[in-house]
Amino acid sequence: MSSRWIDRGVAIFIIGVSIGLYVLAQDFPLGSDLFPKFTLITIIGLAALMFGQTFFAKTRALQSTEKEAQGWNTRRPYLVFGISLLYAALMYLIGYLAASVVTALLLMPALGVKKKVLYGLVTGGVILFIYLLFNRFLMVQLPIGRLLG
Amino acid sequence: MPDILTVLSNLFSLTSVLAILGGICGGLVIGFLPGLTSNMAVALLLPITFTMSPIPALLMLTSVYASAIYAGSFSAILLHTPGTSASAATVLDGFPLTQRGESNKALRIATFSSMFGGAFSAIALLLLAPPLSRISLMFGPAEYFFIAIFGLSIIGSLSSGGVVKGLLSGILGLLFSSVGLDIDSGFPRFCFGYNDLHAGLEFVPAVIGLFSMAQALVMTEEVQKSIQRVETPKSSEWRVFPRLSEIRQIKTTLMRSSFLGVLVGILPGAGGDISSWVSYNEAKRFSKHPEQFGHGSLEGISASETANNANTGGAMIPMFTLGIPGSPTAAVLLGALVIQGLVPGHEMFDRHGSIVYTVIIGFFLANIVMGFMGMYSTRYLSHITTLPNYAVIPVIVFFSVVGSFSLGHSMLNVMIMLSFGFLGFLMRKINMSPAPMILGLILGPFAEKGFRQALILSRGDLITYLLKSPISLILIALTILSVATTVYLGSRLTKSAAPPEEYESLTGEKH
Numbered sequence: 001m002s003s004r005w006i007d008r009g010v011a012i013f014i015i016g017v018s019i020g021l022y023v024l025a026q027d028f029p030l031g032s033d034l035f036p037k038f039t040l041i042t043i044i045g046l047a048a049l050m051f052g053q054t055f056f057a058k059t060r061a062l063q064s065t066e067k068e069a070q071g072w073n074t075r076r077p078y079l080v081f082g083i084s085l086l087y088a089a090l091m092y093l094i095g096y097l098a099a100s101v102v103t104a105l106l107l108m109p110a111l112g113v114k115k116k117v118l119y120g121l122v123t124g125g126v127i128l129f130i131y132l133l134f135n136r137f138l139m140v141q142l143p144i145g146r147l148l149g
Numbered sequence: 150m151p152d153i154l155t156v157l158s159n160l161f162s163l164t165s166v167l168a169i170l171g172g173i174c175g176g177l178v179i180g181f182l183p184g185l186t187s188n189m190a191v192a193l194l195l196p197i198t199f200t201m202s203p204i205p206a207l208l209m210l211t212s213v214y215a216s217a218i219y220a221g222s223f224s225a226i227l228l229h230t231p232g233t234s235a236s237a238a239t240v241l242d243g244f245p246l247t248q249r250g251e252s253n254k255a256l257r258i259a260t261f262s263s264m265f266g267g268a269f270s271a272i273a274l275l276l277l278a279p280p281l282s283r284i285s286l287m288f289g290p291a292e293y294f295f296i297a298i299f300g301l302s303i304i305g306s307l308s309s310g311g312v313v314k315g316l317l318s319g320i321l322g323l324l325f326s327s328v329g330l331d332i333d334s335g336f337p338r339f340c341f342g343y344n345d346l347h348a349g350l351e352f353v354p355a356v357i358g359l360f361s362m363a364q365a366l367v368m369t370e371e372v373q374k375s376i377q378r379v380e381t382p383k384s385s386e387w388r389v390f391p392r393l394s395e396i397r398q399i400k401t402t403l404m405r406s407s408f409l410g411v412l413v414g415i416l417p418g419a420g421g422d423i424s425s426w427v428s429y430n431e432a433k434r435f436s437k438h439p440e441q442f443g444h445g446s447l448e449g450i451s452a453s454e455t456a457n458n459a460n461t462g463g464a465m466i467p468m469f470t471l472g473i474p475g476s477p478t479a480a481v482l483l484g485a486l487v488i489q490g491l492v493p494g495h496e497m498f499d500r501h502g503s504i505v506y507t508v509i510i511g512f513f514l515a516n517i518v519m520g521f522m523g524m525y526s527t528r529y530l531s532h533i534t535t536l537p538n539y540a541v542i543p544v545i546v547f548f549s550v551v552g553s554f555s556l557g558h559s560m561l562n563v564m565i566m567l568s569f570g571f572l573g574f575l576m577r578k579i580n581m582s583p584a585p586m587i588l589g590l591i592l593g594p595f596a597e598k599g600f601r602q603a604l605i606l607s608r609g610d611l612i613t614y615l616l617k618s619p620i621s622l623i624l625i626a627l628t629i630l631s632v633a634t635t636v637y638l639g640s641r642l643t644k645s646a647a648p649p650e651e652y653e654s655l656t657g658e659k660h
Contacts, residue, residue: 002581003579004580007579010579014317020324021324021339024339025338028331028336028338029331029334029336031331031333031334031601031604032331032333032334032336032338034600034601034604035323035327035596035597035600035601036324036327036338036339038600039320039324039327040208040324040325042320043317043324045318046313046316046320049313050313050314050317053311053313053340060170070434072482073227073370073371074370074371075366076372077366077371077549080365080366080369080542080546081366081567081570081571081574082322084546084550084567084570085567087546087550088550088560088563089563091173091550091554091560091563092560096551100547102381103546103547104545105201107542107543107546110536111369111539111542111543112539113539113540114537114539115537115540117545118536119539119540120545122536122540123540123544123547124163125541126543126544126547126548129546130547130548130551132557133197134551138197138200138479139200140199140200140555140558141558142551142554142555143554
């Protein structure tokens with residue numbers, strides 16, 4: 001899909017959501033509705049401009065990095081994002097240390113790690129560094145986990 | 150101005166010194182790694198400063214800012230890959246010297262120039278900020294509203310991806326800032342029944358998400374990418390200080406680029422990359438040997454590196470005085486100021502003078518210390534670049550999640566960070582800059598407060614009230630002028646400031 005069509009889709013999406021939020025803002029008390037309405041109208045106007053621009057601007061050719069990112073690589077960010085969400089949930093359930101180790105292990109196949117020893121050393125070192133930095137030095141208690149705590 | 154002894158005792162306390170050294174170390178490492186920007190460096194280290202008092206917290210963040218911009222030159226010179234976009238112009242002359250086996254020469258010129266530019270900008274900040282802050286005394290609600298709009302318009306106009314997308318990003322930030330309980334009526338706005346959102350969207354997790362998490366997601370598309378090992382000279386051949394003859398060669402460039410860097414830095418939204426390219430072009434124009442540019446010219450390296458570090462102090466001038474950041478990283482620093490309970494303007498200089506002056510003088514010191522630390526550590530830091538992306542990505546994910554959580558022990562903040570991270574990733578995909586959104590999030594509450602107060606004071610005649618102040622009129626004119634000029638001259642300015650294909654190939658982003 002060309003950047004032109006993506007921009008059109010994004011503009012329509014933003015306009016749609018903004019109209020929905022504007023309707024919601026109608027129920028706000030007098031005064032508290034003004035600023036959100038002002039921003040929403042501006043957003044709708046700018047999104048309409050963005051939509052209009054797609055008919056005049058040249059289509060941007062795919063950059064080399066985008067070409068390289070075809071196939072499995074395009075799905076990898078979503079997978080890593082999913083694992084990050086899971087990390088947040090695991091941290092809540094089993095605590096920082098265990099969750100970080102599990103996440104590091106889950107990320108290994110997702111990132112196609114080749115040098116496993118290097119990966120283990122870096123992630124292990126960072127997990128420990130963060131633990132010491134926050135728990136011992138900054139005195140910020142990291143989660144110990146609902147299930148384990 | 151507070152007592153100089155108070156400032157010095159604040160500055161040379163153990164916590165302050167450790168904060169500066171820690172900030173410099175963090176900035177050097179992150180700035181060295183191509184793809185990791187100064188915005189990200191400051192955003193990632195922001196949570197570490199929550200538990201600190203304002204002085205060490207701000208000293209650490211400003212040190213990170215200066216050293217990350219400086220360290221971008223290492224990989225630009227050694228690897229032909231700028232560590233940050235601000236060092237893109239350094240590649241043109243730095244790498245040819247490395248190819249000729251003169252990397253040490255390029256590095257010491259870059260170091261000396263960065264130190265000079267940074268220190269010059271710190272002095273400019275010290276001399277210009279206090280008198281300029283008095284302007285803020287003339288500001289009422291209408292002026293505060295319009296200055297927020299002006300700041301957004303200019304950072305939106307100058308960001309990559311075009312004016313419309315930049316402005317859209319900024320206004321979306323304003324909208325996000327209105328989530329939560331209304332300041333006057335207490336009515337929950339856009340909370341969708343979630344009580345946790347009543348306090349609004351925290352700024353710090355949003356910054357970490359937009360700058361750091363989004364970057365980690367972008368990096369997953371090239372997981373095997375890493376930089377080759379660099380051969381640096383043996384320790385016996387290593388020279389830390391430039392020769393007198395080398396300094397003589399670049400002395401005019403140093404002065405010119407420092408002025409240009411500070412000047413461009415003061416312009417809201419214009420970051421180190423713009424000042425570096427502008428300064429490089431000017432150095433070439435005034436040089437007696439323009440033919441050497443692009444083939445290892447010391448003036449070329451000096452122009453770029455002096456200007457990008459001079460930009461850092463320049464960018465903090467409008468941030469300290471009016472609350473309008475001069476660069477995207479200064480936008481994150483502005484958030485740090487607000488978190489520490491400091492409101493930019495004359496009152497900050499008046500009531501919290503000891504903090505502000507300690508931070509400014511500390512920033513000067515950091516610019517000097519970073520040069521020494523940089524020169525002594527470059528040869529060892531270069532090993533970091535052998536790390537493939539797959540080893541760096543988990544580090545960013547862990548720091549982002551834990552950093553967001555540490556703010557108030559809240560899983561909601563982690564969710565906010567992840568949501569903004571995904572949003573930032575999608576924005577990068579459509580070439581929309583996240584920097585204006587950050588500014589919108591910070592300036593939103595100030596803009597709304599100004600807007601609401603103006604509404605009350607206007608007694609029903611808002612337009613007349615908003616337009617009766619000459620400062621408001623000037624700000625409106627500047628806003629219109631900034632957008633109109635960018636639209637009209639956009640393509641021509643890009644061509645004159647830097648060759649776009651060169652810029653894109655060096656920074657990986659559209660100019």
